[in-house]
Amino acid sequence: MLVGLAQNGHAEDAIRLFGQMQEEGVTANSTTLVSLVHCCAHLGSLKKGRSVHARLLRLGYAFDVVNRTALIDMYAKCGNINYAERVFEDVSSFKDVISWNSMITGYGMHGQGQKALDLYRRMLEEGLKPNKTTFVSLLSACSHSGFVDQGRSLFLSMESDHNIRANEKHYACYVDLLSRAGHIEEAEVLIKQMPFQSSREVFEALLNGCRMHENIDIGIKAADYLLSLDATNPGIYIMLSNIYAEARRWDAVDHIRGLMRGRGLKKTPGYSLIEVGKQLHAFFAGEDSHPNSVEIDRILENLKSELEALGYVPDTSCVLRDVDEVMKIKSLWRHSERLAIAFGLLHTPAGSLIRISKNLRVYGDCHTVTKYISKVVKRVIIVRDANRFHHFVDGKCSCNDYW
Incomplete structure (x- = not known):
């Protein structure tokens, strides 16, 4: 039951069920605990994840290669890449290719593309053979760090050096890499040259790049193709x-939103989670009903x-509504991550880290505000x-404003 809940995205229900299991005196085994590790990764709950890690250690399960790989993934997804490194570098047990892939993925998520590439080179030096997932992780890491040339080389080397034929995931990562960097036309040509029918992931990557770089013409074509695959996906609209x-183009915006209403589709509400004490608190954009x-x-x-006073000027261009500037600025300050940060400042010790x-993807102005906040509150x-991941420290972000 725990595995079923964990694998289908019901992480909080799985954790509650584990509490019930404990109350009824049922002893946890390795399968139970590794499922909880995945739940903690999904929720970004570092405290619960550390607690499960401690239990794995006490029961002697922590050095199993599958469990250790899950711990690497959990620590990376909970924002503590240093702990992920510590688990990975534990020399008391064997590292398989899955462990290396998990660490490369973690570096990519945290924008540490160079570390991902360095680890790949070290992996080759130690005689491990990369697999298809290795290159998905590497291409994704290059995408998050803007390493276009390195990504091109890796994509070509898959088949020439390792006899690995690119699949849909590799193409999706490569298209994402090119699109994020603004090479929209090159990405479109690559899609046309794919040796199989284009997947949803590939066109979603292209569409996201078109949004970032305001390429309306190619964006419309990508959206049309995606809607031909699934006309009920609100994310595409x-x-x-x-x-x-x-x-x-507010007339076109009204038309698209009218189509959504006519088909009964709703936008996924933006929310942010913050863990304080032993509890996760959720904040939704525009929320004003919280007790605090x-x-x-x-x-x-x-x-x-x-x-x-430090020079911050709101960038209202990311408020995609046809309203006046005052309403746009007010809307920005009700974004979910700002509410969560304020709650964190209210309920955590001075100087402590806020996670x-x-x-949803962080907005441009929210990114700028969080940089300023990290400097002002010295957190x-x-x-x-x-x-x-974005690590904000003293007015700077680890992504170097590329995300």
Whole structure:
């Protein structure tokens, strides 16, 4: 039951079921605990993850290669890449290719593309043969770090050096790499040259790049293809709507949103999670019903004044609604990660690290604000968004403003 819940995205239910299991005196085994590790990774719950790791150690399961790989993944997804490294470098047990892949993936998620490439070279030096997943991890790491030339070389070397034929995931990662870097036309040509029918992932990567670089023409073609595959996916409508909104084509935005309403589709609400004590707290964009709303608003108002004194100017271009500037600025300050950060400042010791997980990509202005906040409050703030991690320290971000 735990495995079923964990594998189908019901992480919180799985953790609650584990609590019931403990109350009824049923002893956990390795399968139970590794399922909980995956749940903690999904939720970004580092404290619960550490607790499960301690239990694995006590029961002697922590050095099993499968469990250790799950721990590497968990620590990386919970924002602690240093702990992931420590688990990986434990020399008391064998490292298989899956362990190496997991660590390379972790580096990629944290924007440490050079470390991912260095680890790959070390892997080859130690005589391990890469597999298909290795190159998915490497191409993804290059994408998050903007390593276009290195990504091209890796894509070509798969077949020439390792006799690995690129599959749909490899093409999707390569298209994502090119699209993020602004090479939209090259990505489109690559898709046309694929030796099999284009997948949904490939065109989603292209569409995301079109949104980032405001390429309406290719974006419309990518969206049309995706909608021909699945006309009920609200994410495609939202991304196409955002492309039009960034180009200030409000008539087209209204048309797309009208199509969504007519088909009964709704946008996924943005939310952020923060773990304080033993509890995860969720904040939704625009929320004002939280028990600490008054204190949160006070903290945000004070931060707004301090940030503006340092030179912060709101970038309202990321507010994709046809409203006046005052409403746009007000909307920005009600974004879920700002509410979560304020809650963290309210309920954690001065100087302590703040970790947040969000279900959507971080907005440009929220990224800028979080950099300023990290400098003003002298805190390290780690944000996991839908694509990667951002480590904000003293006014700078680990992504170097490339995400």
